[in-house]
Amino acid sequence: MNGETVEAYDIVRIARSSGRYTGIDFIKGIFNHFFELHGDRRFADDSAIIGGLAYLEEEPVTVIAIEKGHNARERMQRLFGAPNPEGYRKALRLMKQAEKFKRPVICFVDTSGAYCGIGAEERGQGLAIAENLCEMMTLNTPVISILIGEGGSGGALALSVADRVYMLENAVYSVISPEGCASILWKDSSKAADAAACLKLTAKDALSLGIIEEVISESNIDQPEFFAGVRDKLIAEIAALRKDPEMLEHRYQRFRRIGRTEQQK
Amino acid sequence: MAFLKFLYKPKNELESGGRAASPVQADANxxxxxxxxxxxxxxxxxxxxxxxxxxxxxxxRMSARQRLSFITDKGSFEEMFTDIVSSDPLEFEGYAEKLETVRAASNEVEAVICGTAKIGGNKCCLFIMEPNFMMGSMGSAVGERITSLFEYATEKRMPVVGYTVSGGARMQEGLVSLMQMAKTSGAVKRHSDAGLFYLTVLTDPTTGGVTASFAMEGDVILAEPGATVGFAGARVIEQTTRKTLPKGFQKAEFLLEHGFVDAISPRRYQKSLVSMLLKMHSGGDAR
Incomplete structure (x- = not known):
């Protein structure tokens, strides 16, 4: 095992640790007067996704966050941050509402993946994610997503089709968990550390692959300046997006260019 | 038994084994x-x-080329985007070799074939995924081909027919694969917003990132009998929830019952059904 291998998997461990800031911490740290809105109006209220209205300084915004919880009890209640289809449908309802009232949308993503269960399949997990991907691509209001911990596959992407995507320094973003990858490829989930290195899932990797715009440094994460810094960035970027008459075209092209093969460049 | 043959005289064609029933008299080898x-x-x-x-x-299961000859009008298929092939964006261990082996074994260069074709006389854009190529997994080339096909269809105002079969996003291309879900969905959305028709036929198995993107985004969604269609894998669900899965879980019929597909389409009548649906949507622009 080489040094690089250890590093990628160490970041996975940090990203998963229960001591990290969760969605609620970011909402409290950045916004004022958060008011939570519940339910997808179709089936239920998903406890893994929190959404609502808040002030970003002077401006009302729609905030959506995947919440994992800090301790065992909270984590059980939040389904370990694994949303059911109703969670994605609630998020979409709030985004559509934001579009109607011309509010920007800010998403905080922290999930090991969409919930894996019988009920989730019966209620169309795949469809729920697919609909979010489609609708977010044409949502006519600025959308910014920040990956704060784990960015697990389709379950994370369903809140990350945005104009700007940022990752915290110790967040990860991956198509499959390193354990899952190791067990499929090498029939051995204990090789997760090797898989983590192969998958290029750290914030630095995502930046160099052109998947995200910026890495948010965690050097001052335990100080109040940290949230102030994120707040300032959000305000500046929303202002820039508001001025962009081609915002939706740019959002489309942002994803369109990823994975163009050699012949197409 | 051959010596009894002269004693037994067939009364009609059926008794004699039917007319031109050559495949029935199978070669022993x-x-x-x-x-x-x-x-x-x-x-x-x-x-x-x-x-x-x-x-x-x-x-x-059916290979993409086999499906092509069975669903399209003879000689009408014109393949597109054959120059789009997967690169190895992550330099993932063993992926380049794997691609080479799979290409040699499957005789295909990628996990989807795209082009224009006629189905029962109706012109359409068509993509068919290939189960024999890394179980139809979606990497950058699959995403790029399908996105390009939808963009072409939007520009030419043509309907799209898509046959899906996939294990999901191709993990050897990591995040680049994951982003193909958003990319293809964006192209499908533009095609849809332009008022054009998209028909998907879900075949066995359609799972993971493909289910969670363009497979479920059709205006009409058909599924082949018994096809497994789902997001998470059944075994993974069983292991994580430690519950016995209901009978027929994630089968096409299960999806029909839960309201996620429009109809089950047996292959026997599939071509006529697809061409009828295309015809029904050819009123406006989608000719």
Missing amino acids: EPEKTCPNCHKAIPLSRIWANANTCSCGYHF
Whole structure:
């Protein structure tokens, strides 16, 4: 095992640790007067996704966050941050509402993946994610997503089709968990550390692959300046997006260019 | 038994084994395949003659080229984007070699073929995924080909017919694969917003990132009988929840019951159904 291998998997461990800031911490740290809105109006209220209205300084915004919880009890209640289809449908309802009232949308993503269960399949997990991907691509209001911990596959992407995507320094973003990858490829989930290195899932990797715009440094994460810094960035970027008459075209092209093969460049 | 033949005179054609029933008198050396449903051994030629189905109704998997010849009008298919092939964006261990082996074994360069074709006289854009190429997994090339096809269809105002079969996003291309879900969905959305028709046929198995993107985004969604369609894998669900899965879980019929597909479409009548649906949507622009 080489040094690089250890590093990628160490970041996975940090990203998963229960001591990290969760969605609620970011909402409290950045916004004022958060008011939570519940339910997808179709089936239920998903406890893994929190959404609502808040002030970003002077401006009302729609905030959506995947919440994992800090301790065992909270984590059980939040389904370990694994949303059911109703969670994605609630998020979409709030985004559509934001579009109607011309509010920007800010998403905080922290999930090991969409919930894996019988009920989730019966209620169309795949469809729920697919609909979010489609609708977010044409949502006519600025959308910014920040990956704060784990960015697990389709379950994370369903809140990350945005104009700007940022990752915290110790967040990860991956198509499959390193354990899952190791067990499929090498029939051995204990090789997760090797898989983590192969998958290029750290914030630095995502930046160099052109998947995200910026890495948010965690050097001052335990100080109040940290949230102030994120707040300032959000305000500046929303202002820039508001001025962009081609915002939706740019959002489309942002994803369109990823994975163009050699012949197409 | 041959010596008894002269004693037994067939009264009609049926008794004599039917007319031109050549595949029935199978060559003893012909390879057979056992149907997982009725457990009968069937000669390959008979399976092929019946669009890869067993007489009991079981649908075997089908390669993309085979499907192409079965669904399109003869000679009408014009393949596109053949120069788009996967690179190895992560330099993932063993991926380049894997691609080479799979290409040699499957005779395909990628897990989807795209182009224009006529189905029952109706012109359309068509993509068919290939189960024999890394189980139809979606990497950058699959995403790029499908996105390009939808963009072409939007520009030319044509309907799209898509056959999905996939294990999901291709993990060897990591985040680049994951982003193909958003990319293809964006192209489907533009096609849809332009008022154009998209028909998907879900075939066995359609799972993961493909289910969670363009497979479920059709205006009309058909599924082949018995096809497994889902997001998370059944075994993974069983392991994580430690619950026994209900009978027929994630099968096409289960999806129909829960309201996620419009109809189950047996192969036997599929071409006529697809061409009828295309015709029904050809009123406006989608000619």
